[in-house]
Amino acid sequence: MIERFGPEYRDVVAGVGVGSPRLRARPAPEVWSPLEYLVHVRDLIRYHGWLANRTLTQDRPEVPAPDPDAITANEAYNDADPSEVLDGIAQQSLRFAGRAREFSGTDLDRVAIRAGTPVSVRFMVTNVAHEGHHHLLDVQWLLA
Numbered sequence: 001m002i003e004r005f006g007p008e009y010r011d012v013v014a015g016v017g018v019g020s021p022r023l024r025a026r027p028a029p030e031v032w033s034p035l036e037y038l039v040h041v042r043d044l045i046r047y048h049g050w051l052a053n054r055t056l057t058q059d060r061p062e063v064p065a066p067d068p069d070a071i072t073a074n075e076a077y078n079d080a081d082p083s084e085v086l087d088g089i090a091q092q093s094l095r096f097a098g099r100a101r102e103f104s105g106t107d108l109d110r111v112a113i114r115a116g117t118p119v120s121v122r123f124m125v126t127n128v129a130h131e132g133h134h135h136l137l138d139v140q141w142l143l144a
Contacts, residue, residue: 002125003097005045005132006090009038012140018082022143032072034139038085039077040068041135045092048124049099055112055121065115093132100125 013034016022023035032040047066054061071077108122 001129002045002093002100002132005041005093005136006086008136009041009089009139010086012136012143013038013082013086016143018086023082024078026078027142032138033078034142035080035082035085036072036077037135037139037142038082038089039075039080040072041132042085042088042092043071044068044131045089045096045128048128049092049096051112051114051119052099052103052121052124055110055124056107060111060113060118062113063115065117096128 013023023038024033026033026036051063054063103121103125108120108125110121111118113119
């Protein structure tokens with residue numbers, strides 16, 4: 001499922017084109033634009049890959065929980081190049097899926113402490129699949 005995110009997101013964006021102003025349009029001030037969702041997906045895959053690697057090399061590492069809304073604003077997600085972001089989703093999803101296939105049962109059970117809450121590598125993989133799919137639906141809906 002995760003490895004298909006690259007082509008799936010490309011297909012959705014192809015319906016309007018990477019240069020479409022609709023990619024940067026927010027339907028309401030508190031709702032992200034399709035492009036902001038795209039960058040968020042690329043970065044959440046990267047984040048979970050980083051967190052999984054850290055969890056596999058350290059014993060119960062403690063990390064803060066990210067604040068997606070603050071990151072979106074601080075990193076100017078809506079100014080990103082859509083083609084580069086789509087390339088990033090494809091690269092990150094293939095890398096993460098390939099890595100996840102190598103995880104043993106013991107690897108999947110390893111835990112990090114994120115903002116005081118234990119999260120397993122198994123949860124990280126499941127969360128990437130869930131969030132990637134959920135946000136694909138968000139982008140489809142916003143561009144429909």
